[in-house]
Every structure is written in C-alpha cells, then in structure tokens.
Amino acid sequence: MRVRAPVSGRQAAFFAVWVLLVFSVVSWRPGVLFTGGVDPVVISKALVGLAAFIGAVVLAKASRRHGRVGARSLLLLFLLVGASSVGAVAAGDATPSLVLTARIILVATTVVILVSSGPPMLVLSTLLFALGAVGLLAALTGIPEFIADGRLGGGIPDMAPNEVAGLAGPAAVALAVDVGRRGLRAGNTIGFVTFAAIVFATGSRTTLLVVGIAVVLALLLASPLPRSTSIGLLALMPLVYVIATFTDFIEQVAIRGQSASELASLSSRTIAWTAVLNVPFDTWAKWIGDGLAQKTVAVNQRWWDSQVLDSSWVSVLAQAGIIGTLLLGAWVLSTSVDAIRSDRMLRTLTIPLLVLVIARSFLENGLIESSAIFALFLTISLVLEPGTMYPRPPRPPRYQLLRALEQRDAPAPVPASAATTR
Numbered sequence: 001m002r003v004r005a006p007v008s009g010r011q012a013a014f015f016a017v018w019v020l021l022v023f024s025v026v027s028w029r030p031g032v033l034f035t036g037g038v039d040p041v042v043i044s045k046a047l048v049g050l051a052a053f054i055g056a057v058v059l060a061k062a063s064r065r066h067g068r069v070g071a072r073s074l075l076l077l078f079l080l081v082g083a084s085s086v087g088a089v090a091a092g093d094a095t096p097s098l099v100l101t102a103r104i105i106l107v108a109t110t111v112v113i114l115v116s117s118g119p120p121m122l123v124l125s126t127l128l129f130a131l132g133a134v135g136l137l138a139a140l141t142g143i144p145e146f147i148a149d150g151r152l153g154g155g156i157p158d159m160a161p162n163e164v165a166g167l168a169g170p171a172a173v174a175l176a177v178d179v180g181r182r183g184l185r186a187g188n189t190i191g192f193v194t195f196a197a198i199v200f201a202t203g204s205r206t207t208l209l210v211v212g213i214a215v216v217l218a219l220l221l222a223s224p225l226p227r228s229t230s231i232g233l234l235a236l237m238p239l240v241y242v243i244a245t246f247t248d249f250i251e252q253v254a255i256r257g258q259s260a261s262e263l264a265s266l267s268s269r270t271i272a273w274t275a276v277l278n279v280p281f282d283t284w285a286k287w288i289g290d291g292l293a294q295k296t297v298a299v300n301q302r303w304w305d306s307q308v309l310d311s312s313w314v315s316v317l318a319q320a321g322i323i324g325t326l327l328l329g330a331w332v333l334s335t336s337v338d339a340i341r342s343d344r345m346l347r348t349l350t351i352p353l354l355v356l357v358i359a360r361s362f363l364e365n366g367l368i369e370s371s372a373i374f375a376l377f378l379t380i381s382l383v384l385e386p387g388t389m390y391p392r393p394p395r396p397p398r399y400q401l402l403r404a405l406e407q408r409d410a411p412a413p414v415p416a417s418a419a420t421t422r
Helices: 009-025 041-063 072-091 094-115 120-141 143-149 159-181 186-202 204-223 227-246 249-255 260-264 268-275 284-288 312-341 345-360 370-385 397-408 416-421
Strands: 296-298 306-307
Touching: 009 041, 009 094, 009 370, 072 094, 072 284, 072 370, 094 370, 120 143, 120 159, 120 186, 120 345, 120 370, 159 186, 159 204, 159 345, 186 204, 186 249, 204 306, 204 345, 227 249, 268 296, 268 306, 268 312, 296 312, 312 345, 312 370, 345 370, 370 416, 397 416
Parallel strands: none
Antiparallel strands: 296 306
16 A cells, blocks of 8 residues: 555645645634634635535546445434534524534535545545645744744644644554555655654644554554564664653653643643533433534633533534434444454555544544544545445456457357266
C-alpha cells in the first residue's frame, strides 16, 4: 500500500475538492460559536463549501466509472441529526441548529459523491493529504503565535492549536502506515517527522497521545516490517530511553504549565460533563437533546456560569440526547467491525485512523458536526461499508484478445454421456 501525494490529474482533482471541503469546515475564528447570525465569515465559509460540492459533482460527471455507496452510515446520520433537529424545535431555538444541520448535510453529500467517484485508496489518500496540506499551511502561518504563546495555532486559516493537531494527526498516522508497509523513504520519513512535530508543537496532549497509540498500532498491523523500518526503530530506542529516564520531558508535556487542581478536573471538562449527565430523565432534552447549536452548558460555578462541551460524546448527549448517543455508538461499533473485516490494504490504514478519531472524540469535539474529523470519519465508514462497491477497471483490449484466442484454441469439453459410454 502506497500513500503518496497526488500526482495524476484525477488525484489532483480529488485533492483540490477535499482541500475546499476542509477549508469550509475548519474554524476561521477560534473560540467564536455559531448562534445563527450572518456575517462575511459565515457567508464565505458557505460559499467555499458550495464550491466543494460543485467540484465533487463536476468530478463525478467526468469519472468514467461510478460506484454505489452503502446506506447504513447515512441512515444513522440522518436519524441522529433528525432527533437533534426535533430537540431544537422543542427547545424553542431551532434556527441555528437547523443551519448547522444543513451544513452537515452539505458536507455528507459532498463526501458521498466523492466516495462513489473513485476507488477507496484514492479517496482516502487524497483526503488525508488535503488534511495535511491545510494543517501544514495553518502551522507555517501560525509560527509567530507559537513564538509568542508557546503553542502552535493556525494563522491561515485562524484555528486553535487543538484543531491544527486534529488536521496534522491523521496525516502523521497515514505516513506511519506507509513507513510500516514500504520502509523508510525520504518522503514518508520527512513527512511523518514534520506532522508529528506539528502535533507536538500544538501542545494538544490528547491528540499527541492518541497519535502515538495509532502509530504503534499501524506498525504492528504492518508486520513483518521492512528492514529499513526495523533498523530505524532499533536506532530510536536508546534515544527514547534517555529522554524518558534522564529528563523531565514527559512530565512537562503532561503538565503543560497547569496546576494539580486543573489537571485533576481535566481542565474543567468534567464540570460540563456532570451538568449534561444530570439533566432529568423526564425532559425532552435528555432523550433527543437541544439541537446541534448546543455547544455550551449552564454550570453553577463561582467565576463562570457556562462551560464549553469539550467532548464529542457529551456534545452528542446534549445535542441529540440518549437516542442520538445510542445511534452514534452503533455507528462507531459497526464501522470498527467493518474495519477489522476489511482486506489488508484497507485494514492497515483504517484501523489506526479509527483509533485516532474515536479515542480523540472522548476529549475533543468534531465527531458529529461540520468539521474535518467528521468528514474523515464519514469517509472511512462509507468506504468500509459492505454496501459500498466501486467497479474494477475493465481489462485492457490486448488482454481481452488473448483471452478470446485461448478460449478459441481450447479443446471442446467432452459430454458426460460420451465419457460414460467410453
């Protein structure tokens, strides 16, 4: 399996559409939550998302072959956002939630068109490189912020450090898969080191941890490893031992300048989680949520009265209730089973990526919303579905001619009755 940069015209077309889609879903103003208003940034993001959709349609029209896409993932997504939309109407704040639902539908439609227009590895590899390209651009333009604040955020587009890590992490895992399959090459080694350094520089502890787990899993799934990869790992072990034993590097990464009380509360995440879990069972909000616009929850604290929901699962519980959470659980479980049952080519790539996406979702948002992580998860689930099929390319004319000649020169089969008579 080779995960490489797009070189052909078709690969470049997929890559360009994915870049537009990623640009339309990443944050352009970190820390600003959508509340239903219209401004130049909202309109610009909508136009970029529409351009990605149109690009996908044009690409599909130009494709000679078209596949079919399974319905299970789309059905679960439809039921989840449907329950959330009903909850938003019941809560009396439907407009922003319905706008966010429309965004998700636009992203999902674009993903479906792309998945049906190319083979699985082409679709996945170009998406991963698009994530990496946007993440690399954001990181390079965010270096001044890194020098000033000590954490690498995005410059263009303007993103929080955790979101930059969410773009660089999947690219790093994909390149680790390539290293495990083909060995150390200049391209995949430099690429992996670059994206791993971006994840580290963002200071996102959750993403750094799950990327490390996914990389180890990718190398295990790729075994037996090529000689160059094995030699590289053996050469790296003494350095890791020295850093872990004789320096406080790991402790400093884990603490990141926070006090013990902040670490114990997971940076106030558990305050919001407790508030969501304590919603009474005899309310609509408990079962179908309050809509996709529910990004914060009211808390009873001394210095603040609201807290952001920094967990995809807690967010779904607040946005789509118990019903939506169960649907998401079924979706994640079925996709994980499909990954385990898939062929080796897909399994060695999708299992580490799913570990990254799912493990990260417990402490970060993005799994069910208009985001790059949602686009990646939906693409993986659609590609792995048994109902998704892409036709194989037709045999070349020379092969068909040779096959016809072989069939013509082959001896005629002996009837069963004649064989019995003899």
